[in-house]
Amino acid sequence: MRVVSLVPSLTEAVALTLPGTLVGATDWCVHPGDLDVARVGGSKYPDLDRVRALRPDLVLLNVEENRRADADALRAAGVPVRVTYPRTVAGALTELGELLAELGAPAEPSWLRAARRAWAEPPALTPARRAVVPVWRRPWVVLGGDTFAGDVLRRLGVVNAYDDHPERYPRPTLADLRARSPELVVLPDEPYRFTADDGPEAFPGVPCALLSGRHLTWYGPSLAEAPALLADQLSRPVRAG
Structure with a gap:
């Protein structure tokens, strides 16, 4: 094929x-x-x-x-x-298995089996943290509900402040983002490359977790290492200044 x-x-x-x-x-x-x-x-x-x-x-x-x-x-x-x-981790794992089988894989690859094990009981923040998750700025775009990345974060103990928004990728103002009173701001480096010098300064006083965008949004072999890596990054937030 x-x-x-x-x-x-x-x-x-x-x-x-x-x-x-x-x-x-x-x-x-x-x-x-x-x-x-x-x-x-x-x-x-x-x-x-x-x-x-x-x-x-x-x-x-x-x-x-x-x-x-x-x-x-x-x-x-x-x-x-x-x-x-895929809009959930479970959906992604199922879809990957079905696709690879249709393409001729004789059995599930080892990385997919490892991903299933890794997501069976992923490490999670305790207690859970209410967060906003910008994926772009100029203008600000955030992660809403019914998204794959949103499910990844939910399973890692992140409560998305925009999970109930009618849009999957809302475009709030910075004032609205701050008004949500987040306990944590999650800043992935894809598709917008948020860094310690570009992002946290917009949320003074609020911990900002810098995450690997690839591990947050990709559904493939990176799923096997994503829970441990993302959980570690979530546990080491930075602050502006």
């Missing part, structure tokens, strides 16, 4: 589990580091002519990572697509 992946986490999952299956991936697919396949542009604006030229049996996409227009265009051209949309 010839597969093109437009989703970095799925690129890593397929490359490690079924070497030789991938024939194309986006420019942002940097894991595993030695991946040697044709590049087809970005996740949001892939070069569909390059994708079609690779004659894939299947193209992997994700509802949040990719555009519906590209999925529709590939289908219209007769290219089979698989669109993923």
Whole structure:
């Protein structure tokens, strides 16, 4: 089977589990580091002519990572697509197992079994902390409810202050963020690269946890190490100044 992946986490999952299956991936697919396949542009604006030229049996996409227009265009051209949309850790583990089996994996890979074990009883903050989770600034965008990353944090003892918001990615003002009276601000380094010098200063006096965005949002081999790594990062917040 010839597969093109437009989703970095799925690129890593397929490359490690079924070497030789991938024939194309986006420019942002940097894991595993030695991946040697044709590049087809970005996740949001892939070069569909390059994708079609690779004659894939299947193209992997994700509802949040990719555009519906590209999925529709590939289908219209007769290219089979698989669109993923995990919104919980359990859903991601199930979806990964099903996808890899369909692609020909004879058994679940060791990394997926390790991920199932790691998330069976993940370490969690005690007591749980009420938090806001910005994923962008200028303008501010935060994590709402019904999201994969939100479920990751919930399982690690983080209570999302915007979990009940009608939008999955609300765009509050900074004043509204502060008015939520968070006990913790969670700042991932993807998709916006929050750092100790860019983010905490907006929340004076509030602990800010700097998290690996890859481990917070990717659903693939990184899931196996995510609980321990994220829990450690959550336990070591920084403060402005």
